[in-house]
Each structure stands twice: as structure tokens, then as C-alpha cells.
Amino acid sequence: MILEIWWVWLAAAAGLAILEMLAPAYVFLGFAIGAAAVGTALWFGLALTWPWLMLVFALVSLVAWLGLRAVLGVRKGQVKVWDRDINED
Structure with a gap:
């Protein structure tokens, strides 16, 4: 199997x-590290089934x-903290 x-x-x-690099969010980088780890393990001879x-x-x-x-933290301005409800007057 491929x-x-x-x-x-x-x-x-x-x-x-x-x-x-095109859409920086650290999500794709985490997946890239996971894929690289599995590829490296297979290269060194780890024999596992696809599941x-x-x-x-x-x-x-x-x-x-x-x-x-x-390590890199949350980017500034990524999390919005609401201190006032827009429905209150």
C-alpha cells in the first residue's frame, strides 16, 4: 500500500x-512534523500496518x-477577551 x-x-x-509557509498557523507544521517522523521511522525499517x-x-x-x-505561544491579538456584553446598556 502506498x-x-x-x-x-x-x-x-x-x-x-x-x-x-503560505498559511502560517502552526497546524500544518505540526502535521508536517508528524509525517516526517513516520517517514523517517519507515525509512529506518519500522514495519507497521497503515492503521x-x-x-x-x-x-x-x-x-x-x-x-x-x-514554545511559540499564542500570537498577540489571537484571543479576544470580552469584558462587556454588547446587549448590556
């Missing part, structure tokens, strides 16, 4: 990294996104 080939995952990682590869991809992507968010 999802068990290492270069497919690394190509997907490169595509997601390019997409992150397990998807699980590893999802977990590594989540950890990468949480790590990026912790």
Missing part, C-alpha cells in the same frame, strides 16, 4: 511544510502541535 512507503510520507511532510501508521502520525502531530504552541 501509505507504507517512506518517501510518500516525507513528500507529504514537505508539502505540508510549504503549506505552512498503526495513522495512529503514530496523529499522536506525533498532536504532540508537535502542543509543543509548538507551548
Whole structure:
């Protein structure tokens, strides 16, 4: 199956990294890190079926996104704190 080939995952990682440059939100970068991790693991000989590869991809992507968010933080102005209701007068 094509999802068990290492270069497919690394190509997907490169595509997601390019997409992150076009739309910076750290989400695509987390997915790119996950795809690169799975591609590298397959390159070194890890033999898993595609459901397990998807699980590893999802977990590594989540950890990468949480790590990026912790290190880089939330951009200023991204979160709006409401201190007054527009319906109150």
C-alpha cells in the first residue's frame, strides 16, 4: 500500500511544510512534523500496518502541535477577551 512507503510520507511532510509557509498557523507544521517522523521511522525499517501508521502520525502531530504552541505561544491579538456584553446598556 502506498501509505507504507517512506518517501510518500516525507513528500507529504514537505508539502505540508510549504503549506505552512503560505498559511502560517502552526497546524500544518505540526502535521508536517508528524509525517516526517513516520517517514523517517519507515525509512529506518519500522514495519507497521497503515492503521498503526495513522495512529503514530496523529499522536506525533498532536504532540508537535502542543509543543509548538507551548514554545511559540499564542500570537498577540489571537484571543479576544470580552469584558462587556454588547446587549448590556
